[in-house]
Amino acid sequence: MKALDELTFDNRFARLGDAFSTHVLPEPLDAPRLVVASTAAMALLDLDPAVAETPVFAELFGGHKLWAEAEPRAMVYSGHQFGGYTPQLGDGRGLLLGEVYNEAGEHWDLHLKGAGMTPYSRMGDGRAVLRSSIREFLASEALHALGIPSSRALCVIGSDTPVWREKQERGAMVLRMAHSHIRFGHFEYFYYTKKPEQQAELAEHVLNLHYPECREQPEPYLAMFREIVERNAELIAKWQAYGFCHGVMNTDNMSILGITFDFGPFAFLDDFDAHFICNHSDHEGRYSFSNQVPIGQWNLSALAQALTPFISVDALKEALGLYLPLYQANYLDLMRRRLGLTTAEDDDQKLVERLLKLMQNSGVDYTLFFRRLGDESAALAVTRLRDDFVDLAGFDAWAEQYKARVARDGDYSEEQRRARMHAVNPLYILRNYLAQNAIVAAESGDYSEVRRLHEVLSKPFEEQAGMEQYAQRPPDWGKHLEISCSS
Numbered sequence: 001m002k003a004l005d006e007l008t009f010d011n012r013f014a015r016l017g018d019a020f021s022t023h024v025l026p027e028p029l030d031a032p033r034l035v036v037a038s039t040a041a042m043a044l045l046d047l048d049p050a051v052a053e054t055p056v057f058a059e060l061f062g063g064h065k066l067w068a069e070a071e072p073r074a075m076v077y078s079g080h081q082f083g084g085y086t087p088q089l090g091d092g093r094g095l096l097l098g099e100v101y102n103e104a105g106e107h108w109d110l111h112l113k114g115a116g117m118t119p120y121s122r123m124g125d126g127r128a129v130l131r132s133s134i135r136e137f138l139a140s141e142a143l144h145a146l147g148i149p150s151s152r153a154l155c156v157i158g159s160d161t162p163v164w165r166e167k168q169e170r171g172a173m174v175l176r177m178a179h180s181h182i183r184f185g186h187f188e189y190f191y192y193t194k195k196p197e198q199q200a201e202l203a204e205h206v207l208n209l210h211y212p213e214c215r216e217q218p219e220p221y222l223a224m225f226r227e228i229v230e231r232n233a234e235l236i237a238k239w240q241a242y243g244f245c246h247g248v249m250n251t252d253n254m255s256i257l258g259i260t261f262d263f264g265p266f267a268f269l270d271d272f273d274a275h276f277i278c279n280h281s282d283h284e285g286r287y288s289f290s291n292q293v294p295i296g297q298w299n300l301s302a303l304a305q306a307l308t309p310f311i312s313v314d315a316l317k318e319a320l321g322l323y324l325p326l327y328q329a330n331y332l333d334l335m336r337r338r339l340g341l342t343t344a345e346d347d348d349q350k351l352v353e354r355l356l357k358l359m360q361n362s363g364v365d366y367t368l369f370f371r372r373l374g375d376e377s378a379a380l381a382v383t384r385l386r387d388d389f390v391d392l393a394g395f396d397a398w399a400e401q402y403k404a405r406v407a408r409d410g411d412y413s414e415e416q417r418r419a420r421m422h423a424v425n426p427l428y429i430l431r432n433y434l435a436q437n438a439i440v441a442a443e444s445g446d447y448s449e450v451r452r453l454h455e456v457l458s459k460p461f462e463e464q465a466g467m468e469q470y471a472q473r474p475p476d477w478g479k480h481l482e483i484s485c486s487s
Contacts, residue, residue: 004047004054004060007045009069009099010107011071011099013099014096014098016201020202021076021091022074023072024074026063027117028062028064029062029157029160029171029173030160031160032058033062033159034057036447036450037049037155038154038155040152040458041177052155061155062173063115063173072115075094076189077183077185077252078193081251082282085192087193090118091118092118092121092122093124093126096181109179109180110154111178113133113174114127114173114174115173125163127171133173136153137174137454138450141458145459146238148239149259149260150259151181152176152177153176153177157173159172180206184252184254187199191309192306221310222311222315225304229319230326233326234258234326237331240292240293243272244269245287245292265281265282266278267483268430268431268432269289269367270431271364271479272365272369273289275288276288280483297323301320304320328349332348337420337424339352342420343408345405358391358394362391362395370425373385373425374425382402422461424461425461427462427463429457429460431474433474433475434478438453456470
């Protein structure tokens with residue numbers, strides 16, 4: 001295991017030069033202190049977990065110190081925000097400190113969010129508050145534990161620095177990690193500003209470092225775009241299967257790697273609601289839960305437009321045509337597994353759709369239904385779950401179809417069924433009210449709840465002794481929390 005001063009930097013994005021980013025130093029936080037750290041994320045850098053408790057850890061990730069080899073840069077990009085194009089965005093409160101490679105040869109961006117003003121801050125102060133930093137940390141690590149591709153979070157550093165939002169709050173920084181922080185909006189920026197040389201340089205950078213296998217194809221750029229389409233189809237299938245709402249799927253928040261990225265007003269479903277809107281600024285419901293699938297395709301189309309200098313329009317359209325079939329195949333496979341099914345039948349899609357409609361009309365808890373469905377045999381499980389539904393006749397009809405489908409699926413024991421279903425149906429998810437409880441405690445200086453919640457969510461499929469309160473349906477007040485982009 002390594003100490004902090006033993007990290008090895010290789011700042012590949014910084015070497016692209018000033019057309020792609022601007023050198024900026026982080027603005028230190030007052031009295032920086034550790035709120036929470038992820039030992040799993042630290043392991044990706046081969047760091048000894050004990051270093052998180054040292055003063056230099058908070059100083060490095062609170063903006064007071066910097067590695068000699070680090071080259072902090074604010075990245076420039078643009079993007080479509082709620083469907084409208086914004087010509088220049090960029091890292092308004094974030095800095096790419098540098099790229100570190102571990103002993104396995106993996107490169108990880110160290111990206112510090114809340115590091116102060118940059119040339120791209122526009123009207124902002126460049127700061128992040130404690131609540132938004134905690135939410136991003138918890139979401140990053142929770143999604144990863146669920147098997148959903150995501151950026152990672154190393155730590156949250158709190159402070160005494162005052163920050164004004166709707167009221168005075170305290171500033172914080174979250175150190176997030178990914179193999180790249182390049183977005184769809186990077187390509188859009190150079191396309192719409194008509195800078196073909198820089199756009200070609202960016203495309204080569206992404207192709208060589210992140211999609212090298214595409215070099216072996218007759219049309220490498222097309223192969224890369226096709227892989228991006230496939231990754232996003234799989235990602236959004238996992239969002240939908242596990243009830244995750246991103247909340248702000250602007251093209252500047254879409255990763256070129258197909259990972260969950262740039263957390264803002266996200267939420268997991270409590271009661272199933274296909275029309276759920278988690279962002280209180282999304283008045284038209286553009287980024288509602290059910291709209292995430294078509295918006296994923298819309299965003300890929302925006303990226304395709306920016307790639308027209310390299311790929312023919314017909315080839316791009318053909319690659320985009322892969323998105324919905326791939327999404328549907330991935331989603332149905334996940335839902336079959338969540339229902340405990342190991343084989344495929346033609347009517348499985350209808351079986352899922354009927355269930356979701358019943359859940360929608362009855363306000364059934366999305367996560368707990370699937371978990372309890374696997375607690376015992378199909379016959380006993382549906383009997384116990386029946387009382388959660390308003391349309392009893394409708395549920396009874398579905399239950400009969402489901403039991404018959406399970407019987408056709410194969411001959412396996414109740415223990416095998418439980419183990420298989422519990423391995424894909426989490427008991428613990430990051431509910432908004434749980435995050436809010438942890439934030440309230442942290443804002444009063446008590447970080448124990450944030451750390452405990454992080455530990456519980458790191459093993460979402462395993463029943464954990466003494467943690468029953470994290471597997472309950474939310475109280476009424478916890479179902480209707482309004483979340484904004486600064487939350």
